[in-house]
Amino acid sequence: MTQRAFTSDDQFAFAKLSGDYNPLHVDPILARRLLFGRQVVHGLHALLWSVDHYLKTQTQPLELRTVKANFQAGIGVGQTVNCIYTAQYEHQVEIQLETDKTRTAWIHIAWSPLRQHPTVTLPTTSQEPEKCRERSMDETLAAAGNVSLYFDRELAARLFPNLMRVLPPMQLAALLATTRLVGMECPGLHSIYSGLNLTFFSDGSAVQRLNYHVAACNKRLALLLMDVEAPGMKGQLKAFFRPKPQGQAAFTDVCREVESEEFSAQRALIIGGSRGLGEVTAKLLAAGGAEVIITYYQGQQDVKRIVEEIVSHGADADCLPLNVLEPSQELLRKIANRSKPLYLYYFATPFIFGAAKGKFSAQRFTTFSEYYVIGFLRTVQTVAAPSTGLQKIFYPSSAAIEELPLDMGEYAAAKMAGEILCDFLQKANPGLTIHKPRLPRIATDQTVSLLPVSNQDPVSVLLTNLRYLRQM
Numbered sequence: 001m002t003q004r005a006f007t008s009d010d011q012f013a014f015a016k017l018s019g020d021y022n023p024l025h026v027d028p029i030l031a032r033r034l035l036f037g038r039q040v041v042h043g044l045h046a047l048l049w050s051v052d053h054y055l056k057t058q059t060q061p062l063e064l065r066t067v068k069a070n071f072q073a074g075i076g077v078g079q080t081v082n083c084i085y086t087a088q089y090e091h092q093v094e095i096q097l098e099t100d101k102t103r104t105a106w107i108h109i110a111w112s113p114l115r116q117h118p119t120v121t122l123p124t125t126s127q128e129p130e131k132c133r134e135r136s137m138d139e140t141l142a143a144a145g146n147v148s149l150y151f152d153r154e155l156a157a158r159l160f161p162n163l164m165r166v167l168p169p170m171q172l173a174a175l176l177a178t179t180r181l182v183g184m185e186c187p188g189l190h191s192i193y194s195g196l197n198l199t200f201f202s203d204g205s206a207v208q209r210l211n212y213h214v215a216a217c218n219k220r221l222a223l224l225l226m227d228v229e230a231p232g233m234k235g236q237l238k239a240f241f242r243p244k245p246q247g248q249a250a251f252t253d254v255c256r257e258v259e260s261e262e263f264s265a266q267r268a269l270i271i272g273g274s275r276g277l278g279e280v281t282a283k284l285l286a287a288g289g290a291e292v293i294i295t296y297y298q299g300q301q302d303v304k305r306i307v308e309e310i311v312s313h314g315a316d317a318d319c320l321p322l323n324v325l326e327p328s329q330e331l332l333r334k335i336a337n338r339s340k341p342l343y344l345y346y347f348a349t350p351f352i353f354g355a356a357k358g359k360f361s362a363q364r365f366t367t368f369s370e371y372y373v374i375g376f377l378r379t380v381q382t383v384a385a386p387s388t389g390l391q392k393i394f395y396p397s398s399a400a401i402e403e404l405p406l407d408m409g410e411y412a413a414a415k416m417a418g419e420i421l422c423d424f425l426q427k428a429n430p431g432l433t434i435h436k437p438r439l440p441r442i443a444t445d446q447t448v449s450l451l452p453v454s455n456q457d458p459v460s461v462l463l464t465n466l467r468y469l470r471q472m
Contacts, residue, residue, distance in 0.1 A: 001082055001083060001084050001085075002053050002082075002083045003080055003081060003082045003083065004049065004080070004081055004083070005078055005079060005080050005081070006041045006045070006046075006075065006077055006078070006079075006081070007077060007078065008026075008028060008039065008077055010041075010045075010077075011025050011026055011039065011041065011042070011045070011077060012026055013155065013158075013159060014042055014045045014159065015042075016152070016155060017152055017155050017156055017159060017176060018042065018044065018045075018176040018177075018179050018180050019126050019130070019147075019150075019176070019177075019180040019184065020042060020044075020179040020180045020182075020183035020184055021130050021132070021183070021184065022132055022183035022184065022189065022191065023132070023189075024036070024039070024040060024183075024192075024242070025039065025040060025041070025042050025183070026039070027039070028077070028298070029298055029299065029301070030245075032298060032299070032351075032445075033245040033246075033275060033445045034242065034245060034445075035074075035192065035242050035243060035448055035449075036074035036076070036351070036354065037350075037351025037352070037353070037354070037445070037446065038074075038076045038077065038351055039076070039077040040074035040075055040076055040077065041074075041075040041076075041077060041081075042179055042183075042193070043069070043071035043105060043179070043193050043194075044175065044176070044178065044179040044193065045179075046071075046075055046081065046097055046104075046105060047067075047069055047105065047107050048159075048160050048163060048172075048175070049083075049160070050083045050095050050097060050107060051093075051095070051107070051109055051163065052160040052161070052162045052163045053083060053162070054085060054093055054095070055162045055163065055166055056162045058162065058165075058166050059166075060113060060114075060166070061113070061114035061166055061167075062111045062112065062113060062114055062166045062167055063111060063112060063113075063114045063115070063167065063168055063171065063200065064109070064110075064111050064167065064171050064200040065091075065110040065111055065112055065199070065200055066108070066109070066110045066197075066198065066199055066200070067107075067108075067109055067110075067175065067196060067197075067198045067200070068107070068108040068109075068195075068196065068197050068198070069105060069106065069107045069108070069195055069196050070105065070106045070194070070195045071104070071105050071192075071193060071194055071195060072103055072104055072105060072106065073099070073102055073103070073104040073105075073354065074104070074354070075097070075099055075104050075105075076099070079099050079100070080099065080100075081097050081098065081099050081104065082097070082098045082099070083095060083096075083097055084096045084097075084098065091110060091111055091112055092108065092109060092110035092111070093108075093109055094106075094107070094108050095107040095108075095109070100355075100356075100361050100363055100364065101356060101359055101361060102354070102355065102356040102359075103356075111167075114168070115202070116202070120168075120169065120170045120231075122149055122150055122151040122169065122170070122173055122208060123148075123149075123150040123151075123208075124150060124151070124152050124153070125150055125152065126148060126150050130184075131184075132183065132184050132188050132189035133184060133185050133186070133188035133189065134188055134189040134190065135186065135187055135188050135189075135190075137187075137217065137219055137222070137241055140186055140187055140214055140217060140224060141214060141217050142214065143186050143212075143213070143214045144211075144212065144213035144214065145185070145186070145211075145212060145213075146209040146210060146211045146212065147177050147180055147181050147184075147185055147209065147210050147212075148177075148208060148209050148210075149170075149173045149174060149177055149208045149209055149210060149230065149231075150173065150208075151169050151170075151172065151173040151176070153169065156169075156172060160172075170231060170232060171200055171232065171233065174210060174230040174231070174232070174233045175198075175233075177210040177230065178193075178196060178198075178210070178228065178237055179193055181210060181212055181226070181228070181237070182237060182239045185212075186212065186214070186224075186226065186239075187224055187239055187241050187242075190241055190242045190243070190244055191239050191240070191241065191242055192239060192240040192241075192242045193237070193239055194223075194238045194239055194240050195237070195238035196235065196236070196237050196238070197235050197236050198228075198233055198234070198235035198236075199233070199234055199235050200232055200233050201232055201233075201234075202232065203231045203232035203233075207230075207231055208231070209230070210228055210229070210230040211228065211229045211230070212226050212227065212228045212229075212237075213226065213227055214226055215227045215236065221240075222240050222241040222243075223238070223239075223240055223241075224238070224239045224240070224241065225237070225238055226238075226239070243448040243449065245445055245448075246276075246443055246444055246445045246447075246448055248275070248276070248279050248280050248283075248444075248458065249280065249283065249458075249459050250309070251283050251286070251287065251309045251310055251313055251315075252313065253459075254280070254283040254284055254287050254459060255287045255313070257284070257287075257459055257460075257463060258284055258287040258288045258463065259288060260287070260288065260289060261288065261289045262288040262289065262467070262470070263284075263285045263288030263289050263290040263466070263470065264288065264289030264290065265340060265341070266285070266290050266291070266340055266341055266342070266343045266392075266470070267290065267291045267293070267335065267340045267341065267342050267343065268281075268282070268285045268286075268290045268291065268292045268293065268343050268345060269293050269295070269335055269342060269343070269344050269345065269383065270282050270285075270292060270293065270294045270295065270345045270347065271295050271322065271324060271344070271345065271346045271347060271348050271379055272295065272296070272297070272324070272346070272347035272348040272349065273294035273295065273296065273303065273306070273319075273345075273347060274294070274296040274297075274298075274299030274300075274302040274303040274306065275299060275302055275444070275445055276347065276444035276445055276446060276458075277347050277396060277439075277442065277444060277458060277462060278294070278345070278347035279302075279306055280458045280459055280462050281345050281347070281394075281462055281466065282294050282306060282310070282317065283306070283309075283310065284459070284462060284463055284466055285345075285466065286310045286315040286316065286317050287315065289315075290316070290343075291316045291340060292310065292315070292316060292317040292318070293317075293318050293319070293320065293334060293335060294306065294307065294317065294318070294319045294320075295319070295320055295321065295322035295331070296319060296320075296321060296322070297321070297322065297323050297324075297348070300321070303319045304319065306319075307319050318334075320334055324348040324371060324375035324376070324378065324379050325370055325371075325374070325375050325378075328382075329382070331379075331382055331383065332382055332383060332385055332387075332388070335383060335388050336385065336387040336388050340389075341389050341390075341391040341392075342383065342388045342389050342390045342391060343391065343392045343393070343394070343469070344379070344380065344383060344390060344392070344393045344394070345393075345394040346376055346379065346393065346394065346395050346396070347396065348371050348375055348376075348379075349371055349372075349446070350367055350368065350371055351446070352408070352411055352446050353407070353408075353446070354407075355407045355408065355409070355410060355411075356407065357406040357407045358406045358407075360409045360410060360413075361410055364410040364411075365410040365413055365414060367410075368410055368411055368413075368414030368415075369414045369417060371414075372414045372415055372417065372418040373414060373417050373418050373421055376395065376418060376421065377421060377425075380393065380425060384429070384432075390432070391431070391432070391433065392432075392433045392434070392435070392469055392472065393422070393425075393432065393433070393434040393435070394434075394435050394465070394466070394469050395418060395419075395422050395434055395435070395436040396436075396437065396439050396465075397415050397416075397418065397419050397436045397437060397438045397439065398411070398412065398415045398438055398439060399438045399439065399440050399441070400412040400415065401415055401416050401419075401438060402438065418436075419436050422434045422436045433469075433472050435465065435468060435469040435472060437465050437468075439461060439465075440456050440461065441453070441454070441455050441456065442455055442456050442457075442458045442461055443455035443456065443457065443458055444458065
C-alpha cells in the first residue's frame with residue numbers, strides 16, 4: 001500500500017497537462033461552495049498516479065488494453081489517500097483508493113507488451129480556450145463534438161515518470177482528453193467525472209481528436225453517459241451534473257420579512273458569515289436594525305459582497321478575517337467599547353458530509369470538535385471581556401443528534417458535545433444566555449445533493465430562532 005496527499009500545486013500541474021481547469025479542482029475558494037465543500041483531486045489524476053506507482057518496476061514497453069474506473073467520492077486536496085492493490089495478475093491490476101477508511105475509487109487496468117512502436121507527434125499545448133463551457137441538462141441531450149489531443153511530454157514525465165517510460169504517449173493523451181471533455185466541455189462547468197470504461201486497440205489513424213456524443217441522460221439522477229472514440233481507443237464515460245452553488249435571499253427580499261427596528265438593540269457578531277446560515281443571519285439582523293460584524297476565514301470576496309449589499313441599503317455592517325481555531329485579539333478590539341449589548345452568532349464549520357455509512361472516524365470527530373467545541377469555546381473566551389458587553393449567544397445545533405444518520409455520527413457527537421459546553425458556559429456565567437436549537441436540514445451549500453432532497457427555507461427557520469433569542 002502506498003499513500004499520498006495531493007497539493008494545490010499538484011492540481012494546477014495536472015490541470016495544465018490535461019486541460020481540465022474546472023474550478024472544482026483548481027479554485028479552493030469557489031470549491032468550498034460546491035458539492036464536496038472543498039477543492040478535490042481530479043479522478044483521473046488519482047488514477048494515473050496509482051498506476052504510475054504500480055508500474056515503477058516495469059522495464060518493458062507496454063500498451064493499454066482496458067481501463068475501467070468508478071470515482072465514488074471526492075479526494076480532498078491535502079487529504080491522505082491510500083492506494084491498495086487488491087488483485088494483481090500478470091498483465092492487469094485492480095486498485096482501490098481510500099481516504100479515512102472510505103473508498104473513493106475502484107480502478108481496473110489491463111495491458112499487454114507493446115507490439116509496435118507508434119510514431120505519432122502531438123502538439124504540446126492546446127489551441128482551445130481554457131474556459132469551462134456551461135451547459136444545462138437539456139442542452140446536453142443530443143450533444144456531440146470533439147476535443148483536440150495534445151501532450152506535454154516534459155510535464156507528463158515529471159508527474160508520471162513510470163507511465164511515460166512504458167506507455168505510448170497517444171494512449172496517455174487520449175486518457176487525459178477524457179477529463180478535459182467532462183470538466184470543460186460536456187457537461188462542463190457543473191460536472192463530476194464519475195467513471196470510465198475504455199478499450200484500447202491498434203490504430204494507425206492520424207486524427208488527433210477525441211470524438212464524443214451523448215448516449216443517454218437520466219434527468220432524475222442528473223446522470224450523463226457519453227460514447228467516446230479517439231485513435232486506438234473507444235468506450236464510454238459517466239458524468240453527473242453537479243448542483244450549482246446554493247444562493248441565499250437578497251437583502252431586499254429579507255427586508256420584507258423583518259420589522260425595521262426589531263433587532264436594533266443589539267450588536268451582532270456573526271462568526272462565519274460569508275455564506276449559508278451566517279449570510280442569512282447577517283442580512284436578517286441588519287434588516288432589523290442591528291449593527292452587524294461578519295467574520296470570514298476564506299471567503300473574503302463573498303463577505304465583502306454581503307457587506308456592500310447591506311450597506312448600500314442604509315444598514316450597518318462590517319467584516320474582518322478570523323480563524324476560529326486561532327482567535328486573535330483583533331476580534332476583541334473590533335467589538336469592544338460599543339454602546340449596544342453584544343450578541344454572538346456562531347456558524348463556523350468544516351464540510352459536514354462525506355463520511356462512510358456505519359463507520360465512526362476518530363479523525364472526523366476531532367475535526368468537528370475543533371470547530372464546534374474548542375473553536376467555539378476560544379471564541380467565547382476571546383469576546384467575553386467586560387468591555388464587549390456579551391449577553392447572548394446563538395449556537396446552532398442539529399436535528400442529526402436525534403435522527404443520527406449513519407453517515408453523520410461524528411458530526412452529531414461533536415454537536416452534542418457543543419450543546420453540553422453551552423450548558424456549562426451558561427451555568428458558569430449566570431448573566432449569559434445561550435440558545436442552541438437543533439436545526440433541521442436547511443438549504444445551504446452544505447446540503448446540496450446530486451439527488452433531490454428536502455431542505456427547509458433558511459430565512460423562515462432562522463428568523464423564528466433569532467426572534468426567540470431576542471426575547472430570552
